[in-house]
Amino acid sequence: MPSVCLYFQIHQPRRLKRFSVFDIDAAGAPAFARYEAEDENRRILARVVEKCYRPATRLLGDLVASHAGRFRCAFSITGVTLDRLAIDHPDVLDAFRALAASGCVEFLNETYEHTLAFPHDPEEFRAQVRRHRERIRDAFGREALTFRGTELIFSNALVECVAELGYRVMLAEGAEPLLRGCSPNRVYGTAGDPRIKVLLRNYRLSDDIAFRFSDRGWTGFPLTAAKFAHWVHALAGTARVVNLFMDYETFGEHQWAETGIFRFLEALPGEILKHPAFRFHTPAEAAEAHPIEGILDCPGIVTWADRERDLTAWQGNAMQQDALRALYRLSVPVQRRRDPDLLNAWRLLQTSDHFYYMCTKWSADGDVHRYFNPYASPYDAYVNFMNVLDDFTERVTAARPELEEPRC
């Protein structure tokens, strides 16, 4: 009985304002408020809420109710986004709470600030995951079993770390470097830790919705729920799981309402469930329902990004590497200050988007990069970030260290 596993990612970064060299060391707001493009962030979040979060969540609520437990899905909402939603759009948070209360929706864990702390500062990574776990438990009343890393980052070392933190299920990209010819539609164990089960994103089917849905040049256009369900049903003989992982903004923001994406989403559960063998499962349920059928050995890092399925979009060039190095060099000094504002600012500066804006890979993925980039060029992004980081470093240095021990 194959499981269809839907998971939606929700993340909106706290973008930085234009911070010129004249702003460095100048008087003004403390910590992160100095650096944030607050109005812009508020405006963008309001737009995404209006176009996506509110209508899509209402629709999912209807689907959960009308299918009486047979439609199930999962979300991962970053801590930064959850905090902003709680302040500016509490009704949206309430809608997510209602979904959680239905028992049909799982909320996953990740890093609170959507960071790449794992490869750079594993101790800090654990702290961020623990904070997110608490935040999700407080908001939705349940302890998560499933972990997803920023950009579906995955490696043996990460598996070990995540298992130690108490998780039993991880999500990863169904990418060739990981699968080596195996199917993404099975549940795998890992070389990193025997306690972990992995669900792999079926990137063809996921991207049919997320990227190609409104592409008139695509042979699958126009995509209807019936057609998509037909493709899923064709996997009946071989697949144990079909994992459809995508950004939540696919619905209404990346694919506008006019493309028919909401009608597609509305009809999808019914069409999938027309085949008697198929069921919807949350990630934890899908992992529980199927045995391990292979072991993934992943010494290097695999992500869901770009063609390379790696981290080069975040740390592939010298600017990104310099920015990350300078940022994580502050780890010990920041921890020693025991100043919550400084720690919070340091963590918000780690949000992966800041480094994504510095990407210089203008390949086939260039358009995607440009779409999400608030800067005129990756050079502007780097220059601005380093201005901020210089100011922040001065503030950390100026604060008196209160701890001899590096970690709280």
Next chain:
Amino acid sequence: MRILMFGWEFPPQISGGLGTACLGLTRAMSELGQTVTYVIPRARTGAEPGHVRLVSAAEVPASAGPGQDAEDAASPAGALGKPLEILLRIIDSPLHPYLREDRYPGASGGAAGMLAPSGNYGPDLMAEVLRYGKAAGRIAAETSFDVIHAHDWMTVPAALEARRVSGRPFVYHVHATEIDRSGNSVHPAIFEVERLGMSLADRVIAVSHYTRGLIVRHYGIPAGKVSVVHNAVTRREAGPAYRAFKPPGKKWVLFMGRITFQKGPDHFVAAAAKVLAVLPDVRFVMVGAGDLLPQTIERVAELGIGRQVHFTGFLDGEEVERMFALSDLYVMPSVSEPFGITPLEAMLHDVPVIISKQSGVGEVLRHVPRVDFWDVDALAWTIVALLKQPDLAEAVVARSRGELEALSWETAALRVLDVYRGLLGP
């Protein structure tokens, strides 16, 4: 004397040293009672068919009338308080003193943010320079003047056309050559326009002995035909207006100029890395834009000094003043600098300077430290010395103050008038 001058830029739009120099000289000449018709190119934003616009700067109303660009309302009288005899004539053209062939707005795939190509403009830079020359000829035909004065290569065809129409002598004022700008990758067509201008001109003015030598060596012009007139710097009435906050002990080292091969940005960055190894708290700031900006930023990243080396892009007016006020040291590591007015501006703000030996301004600032542009170790060592020894920096400023006072645009204008007289007779 009546002068037809082909110049560059006019306030408030000044983007570089050439515009600053042209304006300083023109004002001084006007103040000496000369009548200057000042012709500049400026692109029309709403492309109208007219080629020539006539604005008398002294008569411009405070607010621009209908159909007139607001920028045309800028009057030098407003800046100085009394009307000047400068007749500003604007030719509709996208020419800009720092244009390169590949950045010309009409070039295929033209640079983002620049003007869209217009049917009225030439299809490439060289064609536009010639078209501009033709328009200049029409101005020359309807203006009376005694001498033609042109600044740098893009105005050479205009000056030659004006001389053909009028029979008046032509003085070619060289602020920079293709050798300075491009080193070993000289653009042959631009070099040829320069060579032609220098050969056909009745007299050549170089902004320094350094440049005069280069004109003789590379362009084969007889030394006797080339006069040297050093640039000056315009003093402001008030002292530095900005006292920006800076944590005590934090030193700022400034680069200000186009980020191009000529200005030696890579030498600045390499020296910065060496200085930071010794003095990690120093902050370096690079002000300016240019074709080497992306690779300069990448180089900074590769050296891992992005937190200490900051980029501002192009700054003007008030922000330049602020930057000087924040700076403890100005460095001009130019590979080849005919003159270089910015070190003088830094000095006006009491900021000590280091210049490359390949800079003409060294002929008038004889007490500032000079290093070969390629000698990154010497540059780094000199930066460290000046930062660590405030007495030394103070001495550089104090000893240069007298030299600065001896420099004025009036002196420069008088020398230029001497050149005219040599051509026209007493």
